[in-house]
Amino acid sequence: MYDDSAREDDAGLDVIERKLGMSRRNFLQFCTAMAATMGLPAGAEAAIAQAVATKERPSVIWLHFQECTGCTESLLRAEHPTIEKLILEVISLDYHESLFAAAGHQAEAARHAAMARHKGKYLLVVEGAIPTKDGGIYCKIGGKTALELLKECAADAAAVVAIGSCASWGGMPSTKPNPTGSSGVAEVLGKPVVTIPGCPPNPYNFLSTVVHFLTFAKLPEVDHLGRPKFAYGRLVHENCERRAHYDAGRFAMEFGDDGHRKGYCLYKLGCKGPETYANCPSILFGDVGSGSWPVGTGHPCIGCTEKGVGFAKGIHELADVKTVVPPVSYPRIVEEQGMGADFASSATLVGIAGAAAGAGAIIARNLGKRDDPDQADE
Amino acid sequence: MTISRRNFLKAAAGGGAVLATTGVADPALARPNLEMPPKAIGLLYDATLCVGCKACVVACREANDLSPVFSTDEKLWDTPLDISAYTFNVIKMYKDGSGEHKDQLKDGHAFVKRSCLHCVDPSCVSACPVSAMEKNAENGIVSYDADRCIGCRYCVAACPYGVPRFQYDTPKPKIGKCELCRHRLPEGKIAACAEKCPTGATLFGTVEQIKGEIARRRAAKPGEMVAYERQRVGSGDTHEKKAPLYVNHVYGEKELGGTQMMMLSGVPFVALGMPELPERSYSSISETIQHTLYGGLIAPVVALGGLVALAWRASKNHQDEE
Amino acid sequence: MSIQKPLSPPHRPAPLGGSLVTPVTVICAVLSLIAVYFLAKRFIFGLGAVTNINDGFPWGVWIAWDVVIGTALACGGYSMALLVYILNKGRYHPLVRPALLASLFGYTLGGASVMFDLGRYWNFYHIFTPGLAHPDSVMFEVAVCISLYIMVMWVEFSPAFFDRFGWKGMKTLVERLMFAFIGLGVLLPSMHQSSLGSLLVVFGYQIHPLWQTPLLPLLFLLSAIAMGFAVVVFESTLATSGFRLKSETRLLAGIASVMNGLLAAYLVIRFGDLAVSGKLGLAFSSGFLSLMFWLEIAFFALPLVLLQGARRNRARCLFIGAVSMLVGGGLYRMDGFLVAYQTGAGWTYFPSLPELMVTIGLIAFEVLAYIVLVRVLPVLHPNKSEPAVAAAAAAE
The missing domain is CATH 3.40.50.700 (NADH:ubiquinone oxidoreductase-like, 20kDa subunit)
Incomplete structure (x- = not known):
């Protein structure tokens, strides 16, 4: 299965194994994680491994x-x-x-x-x-x-x-x-x-x-x-584990209340997730452990990655919700409603109007004959 | 031709004069706009505070026991496109161009809440022939009673805001509209939309309180930090935000004699689909006509007397002829 | 035939007789049955299953046509009663009973179609229930007056039945009290025909300014009475040609002149109101609605031109003039209730086929019932030398 270049790579990986004191398996996992974090396509982890192993x-x-x-x-x-x-x-x-x-x-x-x-x-x-x-x-x-x-x-x-x-x-x-x-x-x-x-x-x-x-x-x-x-391409709000509660209108009203304990949305407590671009909901906070990031532990996002939000807005100030820009799934001011004319009904109407006009014309003509004095008296 | 046009018109004018003298001359029959009820309650909707989270839409569904309404094929999410007999409250969006600036006409977006405005002088109440639509004399809530309703849909057609809606898909239809959660008030609760609104964009209170709050918000200089209450005026549940630049118009202050839900916005209300309306209520015009013609049944009775007398004379003549 | 004497006392209406099964009656019966099918569907599944009405246009053709235009077309009895009994023009008496029959059907079916249209028809009696009835509502007044008027009309027409069944005593009693019912029978339609216009006042801005005015009740009343006269002319020319009866052109010419008087008044008031309120410009700047407005006006104006002087005595002119008046009055109502009803952006309405079939079925049923009743009840005035006429009508 291995061609020459693959063997060359292997040689590089041997070096890295020694250099980093990490197993080949761990190293490749690291490269894959890097590629995934950056959203790179499949195969990029190999390029990364190659680069890390061989480049100066x-x-x-x-x-x-x-x-x-x-x-x-x-x-x-x-x-x-x-x-x-x-x-x-x-x-x-x-x-x-x-x-x-x-x-x-x-x-x-x-x-x-x-x-x-x-x-x-x-x-x-x-x-x-x-x-x-x-x-x-x-x-x-x-x-x-x-x-x-x-x-x-x-x-x-x-x-x-x-x-x-x-x-x-x-x-x-x-x-x-x-x-x-x-x-x-x-x-x-x-x-x-x-x-x-x-x-x-x-x-x-x-x-x-x-x-x-x-x-x-x-x-x-x-x-x-x-x-x-x-x-930083996505809002915290978009991938937030509490998003369903936001959509359902379930908000923690204050710290420690029933909704807060149930994991409701923290927007009302000042969560800046809706205006803060970061991947925290996806990769969490450092390497602390499962589910650990501010919102996961029940604290509103303070918007630390967002200029003008983090360290600028008060903790309890409400976020401007940016998911609506560009707007998604809101009914417009004017929605087209109701049924227009279909063929059958308009044809029927036209038919009736035509028939009525025709009948009217015939009647009027016949009545005209009556008006004619020559024909009126038989 | 024994009947001349002149004779006929004379007779018609005579009849008109009877109506005119009994009605129009009496100013007591002219019906002015109704007054705000003494303990009127209502809502303040501040479009600049609204973030479009639709919590109020969901809360309204829960409070009024309404099922989700779908407008997509998947039928997964509650996606009403408008208020209907099954949706009493909807958040709609104005959008222009890129839509990136909130509360801005050009390249901006803005939200608006569509629900009953609880008119001071409601057309639907004036229109309803069987008192199914009524305005509470105390708190001013415009309520609907299905047990009385005959389903004529005059209210649907008459409402200048298009609020009462009808169920066309059932043999036992009802009208559906916001009734300001009047079933929750005795429990000491407020309108569900206001209770759940996280920003205070929808705020519950007495109309007096709401007017005070509107004055306070409008007095703030754009850009300065202002505390906004949530749920109801006086709740103490506040958050701070920079004061926005409002358009110089409080919707519902004067429209058709006023409404108990009032609105503030950063974009002109026409853009939000709210009609431009005069101060005189349509129901007052309609009822003035009705009272003038039929007030106390005076004109009809007088007219009937005349008509019966004329008919009696004519029937005698005809019998004589035969 | 046109040399008929102006007054032909004693005028005795009689049943026309003849077969009830003709191509016309069969077609009408089939159309009526189709309507019954769709109405059954409506009562089982709701209004939306049959109609295209929606929250933007909660009133469709069932209201605009069946009720509003339908009752205006049924104003013949009212207009003739006004002319004969109130203005005491006895020579038009022969036209009263057929007009009354048509009115009776128009109104009864109009009332019935209200029932189809009412979402919660089983509560209908609430309109008459003290404590629930809401007198400030225009709809209340319309509903009460129409209901009462239908009853009054049945009483007015009852002598024809009593004749048929030979109940002399009842007939005498009713006829003795008739003047009171006639008084009511003029008052009630005056009230609700005007109020059909008042219905639109509360719609405010939703009715285009070319139609919205506090004078709506007056305009509706004037046009309704004029339509009543037009309908008498129309039906009379149709019946005389259809059943080969004696022509009543002379009488109809007199009616046409009254109708023209009303029409002139209507047009003066309509334009005067637009001029005074400064809305005349809208007649040219409202696009499609301007077109509709002028179309209406043209139909209203045509009889005024057509039925001048001697032309009034020509059956053809009478017929065309009457039809024009009816179309104008119908358009005016259709515009007011549907076309010029600006319910808000985004809403569309056009009647569905089933919805139309119900309306068509109602009209067919009305025609059918009219034919049947004039053949079995003493309504029309057959020519005296007429076994041949009856035979001809039967053969038809």
Whole structure:
């Protein structure tokens, strides 16, 4: 069954088996999961396996600004495979403050070295918002402001990925009144970047994006906010396990009430699912376990992946329901109702009218004869 | 030709004069619009708050024991296209172009609730010959009593909003319409649609409360955060939302003398399929004519007396002839 | 035949006799049976199983034709009573009884078709039940007046039956009290024929402004009386040619002139009202409805033109004029109740075939009953030298 190329692949997989310390079976499962997350067609998992196994690991530089490191934490807790293996072996993580053993000048030197060595080829990942007010003095690393660091690192990057809501548009630090002028990566750089919003984002959405980059040498298709469509193409509301309750008008009226216990829809409690694009209902929250995501545990979605919703609207504010745009299955203001003329009835009517007119004409003619004085008196 | 046109017209004019003098001259017979009942209750529908979840449609079905209505082949989902004798409440959608902007005429969409507006001076009540449609003197609910109904469908034809609907598919038909959940009120419950509405787009209350709430909502500056109550005015169950830009029109405030369900919207009501109506109720015009001609049966009795006298004279003549 | 004396006392109506089984009666009977079949279906499965009526058009042809136009076409008895008994024009007396018979049928069947149309017909008596009856309702007034009028008409017509069965005492009694019934028999149709127009007032904007006016009752009344006269002319010309009776052209010419007077009044009021309320422009700017409006007006105006002066004495002109009047009055009602009824966007209605067959069956039944009754009851005035006529009618 195996041809040469397949054997070559096998050789590559042997390498990866050793490199990652994961079984071939587990590795292929990982690749399949990645392909599935991205909604790639059957066969793509092979391409991914091939890419991960044989391509040169892309260099990744990971910057931290105004953040809580939740994104990294979330990433660290991915288990298929354990992420530290992946980021150390599949990619070449050349700079990451939280995971670096090195510190101070040594760390800065590593960053510079990586940037020089992989100029134009490295992947820049940004975690955290960038303060822009007062010259960006509210966040400094190694004496440089976040603004300067970002611009410096982005200049020679092959691609920039903003991970987490903060990097995506400012996120939590940008909540009004936004004292530090927190902004997202795209805004600061003045050009669109791929964003993986979420607080924290699901690690697989990030990993899939990276693997896509690795496999196809380009970033996945994104929406107008830079979010990969495979992960952020659908509203939470559309795949929500509680959707049936929404459609049936069954709402939890307050936390802990009977409806809440029965798993009714959380819309009335302020769930932002109807206006938030994310795949949470499908891949849940990180690798926590079955059914675990905010709505699954009874808390309304806060809309963390949605600029203008997460960290902007109040928890109890109601969502604007976006499933109706473009509108589906609503009766229009005017619905055509009733039966028009069919052939049988109109033909009958025409027939009757014709017969009546004909009969009338004949009668009128005969009556006319009567009027004629010559014929009237026999 | 022994009868001249002039004679005939004279006689006809005479008859008309009898009617005219007994009726039109008496202003007491002119029937003005009815007044809002003292303890009128109603609904406020704020189209800008409505998210189209149709919870009210489902709630209405449950409260009124109505089965789902299907408009698709699958018969899986309740998909009524309009109110009917089997659906008392429906959320309809206005849509233009891409439909992406809520409460906007161009490239926008907007919802509207179709159900009985509970007119202050209802045409259906005026039309009904057997008092099957009645307006409660206290709370103003326009109710229907099938046991009285003869099924003439005058109410269906007369309603300017097309609300009462008839069952054409059964030999024992009834009229179906929203009765503001009058069967639930004695249990201390409110209209089911308002109770289930998650946004307060449909809000229950006395008409007085509703008018106050309308004034409050209209006074808010567009964009500023406003607390909106849900279920009923005074429920305390609130959520906050940015105030919308309303069109300068409260539907039901003046239409045909007013309705007890009133509506606010961000798009003109014509777009939502609501007719533009004068302030004078049609029933008041119709009843003024009726009262003028038949008030107290004065004109008919006078006319009958004259007619019988004339007929008696004529019959004597004819007998003489024969 | 046209040299008939204007007054021919004593006029004695008599049964025409002859066979009851003719092609016409057989066809009418078959059509009536078809209607019975569909009516059975309606009572078993509901109105929707037979008709196309819907919530946008809750009233279809069964109301617009059978009741509204049907009773207007049955105004012959009313119009003739008005002329003969109220305006005391005794010379038209020979035309009363046939007109009354036609009215009796028109109204009785109109009343019956209301029963077919009522969704909850078993509650019909509620209209007469104190406490339930709602006098503010135009429908209440129409229903009560039509019901009473049907009863009054049966009383008015009862002498014909009493003649037939030879109940002299009853006949004398009824005839002695007849003036009271005649008074009622004029009042009641005046009330409900006008109210059939008033029915539309409460529809408000749903009736196109070219038709909607507070003067609807007056316009309906005037046109109903005119239609009553037209129907007398129509039936008389039909009956005289169909049964080969003596022509009554002279009398009919007199009636036509009365009808024209009413028509003129109707048109003046109609246009005057439109002009005063500033709606005349709509007569040209309402598309299809403008067309219908002018069609109506043309049919109303034709008799005015056609039946001027001497032409009034020509049977053909009389017939065409009467038909035109009837079509105009019918159109006016059809427009008011269906065509100009703008129930809201999206609604369509056109009568279904079964629905039409019921209406056709009713008309057929009416014709059938008329033929049968004039042959067995003293209604029409056969020519005196007439064994030949009766034979000819029988042969038909």
